[in-house]
Amino acid sequence: MMQQNFESNSLFELYQHLNLPVNLIDTAEGFSIFNLKEVGFELPYQSTPYRPNFFSFLFIKEGAGNYTIDDYSFEVKAHSVYFTNPSNYRTFCWKKIEEIYLITFDEVFLKKYISKEIFNTFPFLLTETVKPKIVTDEFYESVEKVYLQIRSEYIGSSVHKYKIIGHLLAVLFFKIKEYFWQDYNPIYEGNRSSQIVKSFKQLLERHYRDLSSDKVETVFRVQDYAQAQNLHPNYLSSVIKSKTGKSIATWIAEKTISEAKALLENSSISIKEITFKLGFSEAAHFSNYFKKHTGTTPVRYRKEISESK
Template sequence: MLDPEKIDSNSLFDLYTALQLPVDLFDLTEGFTIFNLHDIGFKLPYQSKSYRPNFFSFLFVKDGIGCYTIDDKTFTVQPYSIYFTNPSNYRTFSWQEINNILLITFDETFLKKYIGENVYIDFPFLLTELVRPKVVSATIFQEIETINRLISSEYTKQISPDSRNSSKYAIIGHLLAILLLKIKSHIWQDYNPIYEGNRSSQIVVAFKRLLEQHYRDLSSGKVECAFRVQDYASAQNLHPNYLSSVIKSKTGKNITTWISEKSLIEARSLLRNSSLSVKEITYKLGFTETAHFSNFFKKHEGISPMQYRKSYQHEV
């Protein structure tokens, strides 16, 4: 049963299901959605329960009034504002008016698959803990709105059951990259998340950046074995228990969960794109035994590493 006051949502689909909102437009095969909230059917005024997402989101508010609350910070959303959040703490939202508000969500797998492994280097604002809504001029909003229309048009295209979605979402991925570039150039051109927020927020951002960099180095072969909690703590001259406490309190997830999620993403990539044996991947990701890695992978994917590799090779 769901806690009536809090919702742990693994995706926007889970969140909308929990909030008893329409989910018929969702495509569960990819970690991307785009909807106009006017079409969702919120009964106004609307106040959500507290929830924790594990997806990135942009709100493009052309005509609407509401607010979001994260931790003890409440932000008013007003016309011609752009609001961004990433996977983080519990938050709530409320709406008084919804006339034209576009919501775009995407997960890390989608970013890495369709935009690239260096997405956080190209767009560092994606890593920040807290980004205030930005009100832009009507001209800038219109430029962004043009890109959003192309994304929405591609997203709502109907495809036959026997055809593949790859080209559709590849196009969406390219358009999303253009959108991120446009937003970066107009809003966060010189933005560096490491300098924003209090000490705890800076620790979290530094951890996220090191986590991302380390797995890039792991993938490219610059390092041979995955970091453990002690390594991430040492990089910031912190005690592992203190780092773990900060990560848990600020993000709602244990540091081991962050590392496990990254390991799973890297495992899927290595099984799809490399010729490394399962034993070699086991060592690379820091598991002591192949059986431990296989159990970890099967717990999250439902199939063994070898079955995953074979199924992917069969599809392509």
């Protein structure tokens, strides 16, 4: 019997859990792209609940289905674009699949191949819940050219393919930002609970960016995030847990590991420097923390990254 409310760090993990083929997914980096028709879904297909720790875009040229997040159910139709980010538990159902391209990527990939300031440039990536949007033929054709080029690079053998994909993905983001979110301000979206979640995500991102750039030296605690929104810590914790399915401690831990991985991939920064950048007092403490959450040490992770290049 499959575990309910499964938490997945990658599409590879999710498809394994759902007993779906994983041969289309390259696990070398936190990125994937393919046409869902290639997966071989037995239609109609209904997934079990899961919570992703990765971002995804769906480009539905010809197909139909729906996504459910919390109490919201969204129908996806031909010529629609749909975006989700690491947040709440959800399910998906596919009724028809002819040409539906799925792109997934994690935060480490974004910061490594696009920009460490990714969420400043594209704040819509922090949007909590987004409805699928049917787009004009002209716009769909313009993004189709980009994602098909990304797919071509993904299945290619260039030693620089992920750098190329990063640049093309940024082009796709700019097109989507201009079409959907030119004047997007997450603070004004949704109800009060959604605003609290979005503000927390933004502050979390900004605080860790300040830590890594040495603008601040102290890691925020729950009460610091609560004070920033003039909320009681218990109330903030309750809202974050109920709306995202994750505790604030989990959000902080995942953010710390994400930043640590990005810093470890920069070989010019010593592990001792990374230790202090992330607010740890000793390298041994950082190493134990990293191993607890990843199963490997910072030294071994850096070595594996170096050997894979």
